Amino acid sequence: MPDAIKKVVIAGGGTAGWMTAALLNKVLGKSVAIELVESEQIGIVGVGEATIPPIQTFNRFLGIDEKAFLRETQGTIKLAIKFENWRVPGESYYHTFGAPGTTMGFCSFHHYWLKAKEAGLDKSFWDFDLNYLACQQGKFNKINTQNPLYDMPYAYHFDSALYGQFLRRFAEQGGVKRSEGIIEHVQQNTQSGFITGLQLTDGRQVEGDLFIDCTGLSGLLIRKTLGVNYEDWSHWLPADSAQAVPSERFDKTLPYTRSIAHSYGWQWRIPLTHRNGNGIVYSSQFTTDEQANETLIGNLDTKALGEPRTIRFNTGRTDQQWCKNVVAIGLSSGFLEPLESTSIHLIQSGIIRLMKMFPNQGISPAMVDMYNAESKDEFETIRDFIILHYHVNERDDSKFWRAMREMTIPERLAQKIEAFKETAAIFNEQNDIFRDASWVQVMMGQGLSPRDYHGAVNAMDNQTLLSAMQQIQQAKMQPVAKLLGHDEFIERYTSA
Structure with missing residues (x-):
């Protein structure tokens, strides 16, 4: 077992490799040497061109200028995903990054909306969502206010290959060493099984203490060398x-x-x-x-x-995303289809988790176990959220959709669906990256209609509730007229 971690070797580049290199370098500085091995000859999957809002936090921590980032990656703003034909052909709904409505009392806004709908409200749940209203008109702008009513969370669309190149320049300027080459052989300690180095096809040796596997779907270090099992989820998510x-x-x-x-x-x-x-x-x-x-x-x-x-691809996850002195980041850690744009986020969360548990004076089995437990929980929660879109459907036009509706789903998801159907309740796991509003939007968008709502809403009579709903909806509409067209915003913002 190695002692103090003096050098980290990243096997593979692309988005995963260079996000890892950039953050490691920012957090650890000159105290740990960082070397990334990649080859221009090996292609990058590069399908992850849509993101979720936490990427802003990642970029800000690195000190990346948002305007330069958007320019360099040909980026645009993302407020939501529009799901078309998912419940039935010809119908659509949005999963926005916003939270419809506002805080009204003890329970979430959707409970009040459900009662208001019973009382005659003719506005959809999304009519109370600023992100949705902006999407409908193709608009965006930064709203400078602390009022949560006007919160409009956003993420990005960008060219993931350009983002990798952008981060490469950033990381190399910070002192990360890049070695061009193809890995021919992975060297291991015969007693511990720990990886000691990478031998390249030209004979060069790249040695290190901690290795990050960013080799994509091949999982060269974590699976092919260390033999870690891959848990197959294709019985729930058969797209391959x-x-x-x-x-x-x-x-x-x-x-x-x-x-x-x-x-x-x-x-x-x-x-x-x-x-x-x-x-x-x-x-x-x-x-x-x-x-x-x-x-x-x-x-x-x-x-x-x-x-x-x-x-x-084969949907699933690597059982131990940290094994011995190898941590799998990106597609080597598992694959979930990009339905909810979580691919890049899973890279980000994996790196941040490693930074929180970084083995400064040697690898601790307790830290490895904790890392793997959190990773497992996060992957499974995202998996369940994706299954939800497929399973709760009313399509009868193909064998595929009927099979998805009739399949047995994970117990935790089944309980979550049943709780929502009965009482509109949402129960989240600790490592769930999706907020209550996300689950509610997809559940209702896919056609789930709760039979009841929280009793706290009955403290408000129907007339008062409908009046409050009207005021909230009008308030949500207020800033929309002042927003810029999306293209106009991008042009103005990135040229400033």
Whole structure:
């Protein structure tokens, strides 16, 4: 077992590798040497072009200027995901980053909305969500106020390959060493099994004390070398293929991601300033590559800028994301389809978790166990949230959707769905990255209608409640007129 960690070696670049390098360097400074090994010859998956709001915290901590970041990555603003055809064909709903309504009392806003709807309210749940109202008009601006009523959380769409390059420049300026090369052999201590170094094809040796596996779906260090098991979740999430293709940019750039369900999977549309990201996620049990390709190309809004490339994956997670002196970050730690844009967030949370538990004077089994327990809980919670979209559907147009509706789901998710159906209650796990409002939006968007609501709302009579609802909705509408068009905001902001 190594003693003090004096050198960290990152195997693999891309978004995962360079996010890891940048944060390690920022937190640990010159006290630990950092070397990243990557090869220009090895392609990057690069499908994770949409994010969730915590990436702002990551960028701010690194000291990254938001305007430069948006310029360098061809980025745009993301306020929500629009889910189309998921409950039934022809219907859509939004999962926004906002929280509809405002604090009204002991329980969450959606309980008050449910009672108001019974009393004759004709406004949808999303009419009380500033993010949704901005999406409807294609607008965005930064609202300088401390009033939570006008909180408009946002994330980004960006070119993940450009983000990796941006972070590479940032990390190398900070002192991270980059070595170009292909790993030919992984060296291990014959007694402990700990990895001692990486041998490159040109004979160079890269030695270290702690190794970060950012080798993507191959899991070269964590799975192929250390033999850590991969837990397969394809019985819950059977999609195992994706095709991705860029297309020409839209005339008008939407401030949200589109997720469009098809008869055997779903299609993404991600607007960037220089192009659109498009792709289709599907299950080979229910369709062919040719059919998926036809659906993808046939549903592009703009001209394709190349031929679609196919990506194979197996949904699940690596059992121990920290084993011996290897920590898996990114796709080597597991794969969850990008339905809720969590791929880059899982990179971020994995690195931050490692920083909190960094083995300064040697690797502690207790810390390893704690790291793995938290990672497991986080992955499983995201998994359940993704399953929710598929399982709660009313489509009867294909074997795929019927199979998703009829499958046995994880017990924790089944309990969560039942609790919401009975009393509109939401119970979150400690490491859940999604707020109550996220679960509520997807549950109601997918067609769940609670039979009851919290008794606290009955303290307000119907007339008072409807009046309060009207005032909240009017207040939410107030700033929308002052927002800029999304393209105008991007142009003004990044040229300033």
